[in-house]
Amino acid sequence: MRKLNWGLVGGGEGSQIGPAHRLGAVIDGHYAMVAGALDHRAEAGRAFGRKLGLAPDRSYGDWREMLASERDRDEPLDLVTIATPNATHYEIARPFLEAGFNVLCEKPMTMSVEEAEEIVKLIGDDGPICAVNYGYSGYALVRHMRAMVARGDLGRIRLIVAEFAHGHHADAADADNPRVRWRYDPAQAGISAQFADCGIHAMHMACFVTGQEVDRLSADTVSLIECRALEDDAMVNFRMEGGTVGRLWTSSVAIGRQHGFDLQVFGETGGLRWASEQPNQLIYTPVGGRTQVIEKGEGGLSEEAARLSRVAIAHPEGFPMAVANIYVDLADAIRGAARDGLPTSADGVRSMAAVFAAVESAKSGGAWVDARPPMFR
Amino acid sequence: MRKLNWGLVGGGEGSQIGPAHRLGAVIDGHYAMVAGALDHRAEAGRAFGRKLGLAPDRSYGDWREMLASERDRDEPLDLVTIATPNATHYEIARPFLEAGFNVLCEKPMTMSVEEAEEIVKLIGDDGPICAVNYGYSGYALVRHMRAMVARGDLGRIRLIVAEFAHGHHADAADADNPRVRWRYDPAQAGISAQFADCGIHAMHMACFVTGQEVDRLSADTVSLIECRALEDDAMVNFRMEGGTVGRLWTSSVAIGRQHGFDLQVFGETGGLRWASEQPNQLIYTPVGGRTQVIEKGEGGLSEEAARLSRVAIAHPEGFPMAVANIYVDLADAIRGAARDGLPTSADGVRSMAAVFAAVESAKSGGAWVDARPPMFR
């Protein structure tokens, strides 16, 4: 089976998310990294590309240059990953998609619902793939949660409680640090900071695990460091189309929380807990029974969980493996074997709609707001 | 120092909360249990009283009988604890208070804000003591949290996130079990079930630890087992008078959670986590620093925490000791040395106001509602 040709836009030296993509793409041998426009500073990007082993003529100074060059090659890229600052996702993803490239876009896919709907329409039924990197959905035990829900192990899902809390932006003295400040600057981050950054991971996960979409929501958002124009803490209550109630808290000022992305799912006949900092255990309690620990790699897990585990039980697998699993599913999809769990542009547009709904609700004192994208109403 | 005379109303054989009171009152030798009206079934109550060692003439069949008899004794009761079903707290507490007895009332203190305000007014500045059993506030490390906040270890408190989640009422097949059903029956439980039962513990704790009162709130309540007239799950966002933002989730259908009363406090310069299932450790993170574990009984804790620890570091102390600490403070108060942390009828009325505000808000689609009792506005 030939390796797929992979190109990366963004993810330059020192990038936070870049390594997860580079590792995730190559780990399983499905892709060869053959092209990149890795930095908005052309020369830095070219140099880093060469350092990573790209051929000089495919180590680009600019994504436009990359697009122009790659579209005419005999063996074009099978997949382009976009890991640039949020505000540029749309302007980059769109022309690549229009040119027929498959794209894996970092979240948020766009800065507006309208842009996101355009992407979905552009792809239509027979366009290229546009996946969005909700990387946590790649964890083997997240897939197992989804499988347990789908096969009815928990009965009807009554309630999902999600949180994504960290404290890395809690120091007011550090609020002007450029690595932090842009996140709360509407010009760069859009209309939402913490909810759009972390909250939508949690909301996507709620949908992913339950197989339901969010119908409406009520939000309370605050800027706990007052100088910020955008929220650093939000609570969102929501209702899903299948009737599940959702509660989602996200914060960037929760000092002591490192990467507190935790999920609790409660159905009629059982409950589940999963925490992204200990992703290799899943806590399951049947109603009236004892709490038990499901281990990644144990015998008898769902096919999805088994397929996406690489090393033996209790050998931990971490975040790069979760991202790698997204790439595995993408490789299958590119090769024609569609994977059910792959987060797509439909998820991307739903996230954008939720972001805008949350901002609207918070402005209206917590009023319940339709959280669906217009195109899906 | 003579022992204080203690009487108990309710808490009969098989009662859930009775043992915590009987243990808590006697552990430290401050009280002798001398009277009781322990059961609404007169004969069962008398028999249980005698079994517990009460003199036959002080083992009553009815609280009215107990009140009538005890008010005329030469050595009257120093304290009467009321641990009867919620709907009877007010009708019992009020005449005991009017007769001049000090009272420790189980929560909720009353079934309405008006009744609660009457209790507060009745006591006034020079009436007997009316304490309310927010027993978790008795834990040594809860006192230490409060001391840390008071002395500024966390800076200004930005956010408090509380949850009290269990799954003991999650089985729909068990919803008609009388031990469960009454809790969701407005005739017996009042206008709120889970929030009034567990949520107000969490809300009291938020106030207790921050030293602030709740100003207004927005609530989302649901009955996840549909046949219930009252909520079994609630999310309450609130604002405190000192500006702290609060988020409080409570549930009785969270399968797998046993006694998930957890508190997170986030200030400008640090964060705290405490969980009632591991009450002897307090997790503290200074901003920009490492998470550390504060142990009950370690050297250098606040005076309150030291005073209320009984056995050496890492010898666990549990819930009966927390309740005992309420009794210790009450004994001091009865003997004239007022204790700052004692939960009083003022806390009781605030809880009732919060319950009614939450119900009103939820009915209004999450509108923000004044959560203060009228008398404190």
Added chain:
Amino acid sequence: MRKLNWGLVGGGEGSQIGPAHRLGAVIDGHYAMVAGALDHRAEAGRAFGRKLGLAPDRSYGDWREMLASERDRDEPLDLVTIATPNATHYEIARPFLEAGFNVLCEKPMTMSVEEAEEIVKLIGDDGPICAVNYGYSGYALVRHMRAMVARGDLGRIRLIVAEFAHGHHADAADADNPRVRWRYDPAQAGISAQFADCGIHAMHMACFVTGQEVDRLSADTVSLIECRALEDDAMVNFRMEGGTVGRLWTSSVAIGRQHGFDLQVFGETGGLRWASEQPNQLIYTPVGGRTQVIEKGEGGLSEEAARLSRVAIAHPEGFPMAVANIYVDLADAIRGAARDGLPTSADGVRSMAAVFAAVESAKSGGAWVDARPPMFR
């Protein structure tokens, strides 16, 4: 049922173990504390006794005075607890027992195997009760472990791994602190320090849970703070009479461990883990199955565990409750209803034999040594 008369020798003001006894004895209403010789400094002891509410004529300056006075009273003490320094246990316990008093003695019961055997012989078949305070055996879930083993839930027990590690004597700069130094001084502590202090708790627990006695052992002991004449760290391998293999590590220089008394039991068909710092959960894994959490207070526990739980599931119960459970069983025994789990002088002599065997083995380079008391060979 009349209250039993209880007296305490030792456990003066500031004592570490005294509070656990005073709380444990009175919590359940079985005993009234009526006499005490609480301090080797006569006046301090009398004053503390009066402070605790003892009648002046039963608040003694000396245990001999107490013995002389109490043996002639009409209503003699039903139980005398001895919580004095280790080296005095035998000289105090013996005359009380000879005078017919029931005794609860702190461990170690004596300083030599010979003394311990004398106690056992003195009691014989019809003497008073001599219990030894292996307090951890009072925890409800420890009783449940024992019940699970006894009814065969784990099959034949292959292996038991125990540790009791703390770091409270790890600071060399603090080695001369009198509160620490005496423990490593042969004149006061006898031939063993850490193993005799903590290790025998773990060894007793191994016997208690398995229902087997220790047959032989091999020990490696070291003084990691070199100035010490006695060991501060020991590893003991042992074989039990029923064939179970044991491994026991104990240390007082394990910085970071607070009260690391943990037990693992491995049988043919299951394993158990229990940790004294989280005594209300028991971790159980059936062979080939998932790890599950047994909660104190859950439905369907063994009769012993249910009998010795006081408050509802997930309301933690701590060390004072474990000690109280020893007192509960003692009260039953004093009243004639023998309790199977009560640690007795037979356990005391076995512990002393193990201590001497461990010292002998360590001196012989780890040779395997008979660990049984001569009287039980």
Added chain:
Amino acid sequence: MRKLNWGLVGGGEGSQIGPAHRLGAVIDGHYAMVAGALDHRAEAGRAFGRKLGLAPDRSYGDWREMLASERDRDEPLDLVTIATPNATHYEIARPFLEAGFNVLCEKPMTMSVEEAEEIVKLIGDDGPICAVNYGYSGYALVRHMRAMVARGDLGRIRLIVAEFAHGHHADAADADNPRVRWRYDPAQAGISAQFADCGIHAMHMACFVTGQEVDRLSADTVSLIECRALEDDAMVNFRMEGGTVGRLWTSSVAIGRQHGFDLQVFGETGGLRWASEQPNQLIYTPVGGRTQVIEKGEGGLSEEAARLSRVAIAHPEGFPMAVANIYVDLADAIRGAARDGLPTSADGVRSMAAVFAAVESAKSGGAWVDARPPMFR
């Protein structure tokens, strides 16, 4: 920088350790997998090689064929990994080393001390690299432990307590399963089973972290499933050359333990705990201070820990990343920049000496035995 050419012997389809090598080698882009003899069944090996993308002429049916072919190529292999059954390591590694290939050998490096010494001598001062895959030493926080010890954060190291306990061979009914049985068959496993399989990982780690070698040891080994000729449980006490005391327990019948490789290090001024199932946190307690949590990826970690972390703080990294770190260091070493932490054949021979010493000691009733290889005495 050109990619290094990598070949793999063993690690065929379904192998437990194969995936960790394949992932570990390619993750960081240092190596291209270009050759393999992946299975002792020639055709299966060739087919799996082709499936993994190897050229047909470098997908060998046998390691001898691979050696013969690769030694004559113009661009020979830069590294050969040997992941075959234990008994074959020596016979394969030796000829590859003699032919000048760098080798990464799975542990145990050989089946005897003599063979291991021959490997060390064969390499001498200027031979190829022979590394041994003590993969756990690649974890970033293990490197940080080592750095903390080296720079004196804990003072002199008094004690190291290691355990590697699992229960995956605990089912007697499963003892004849071929995947289990060979491990306890002297013909295939050599003179030791559990200690040689898991225990030496723990012993290597003790040496790795302290920077000391093991001087002598005393062992107690047992076959808790009686039909086994080799031990399934062992306790080893040891002394290190720098004076540190060691205690090491390993078991394969510890039902409920999944991958219980845990390390505790106790020095004069601090203690550390690390557990391989939660490899991204390191628990540190300074003497007299509070326990704190060191997070992989936090600011200010040692250079080694920072260099070997790939994704941001609290994004977990797992076992494949630890193995990848061994490959990173090997790549540096192959390119001439020797890495200090790389486990080498000297570690391999020390492990073999420890295995033989443990067996000898256990046979002699726990006598203390020199654990050093003759060549290092």
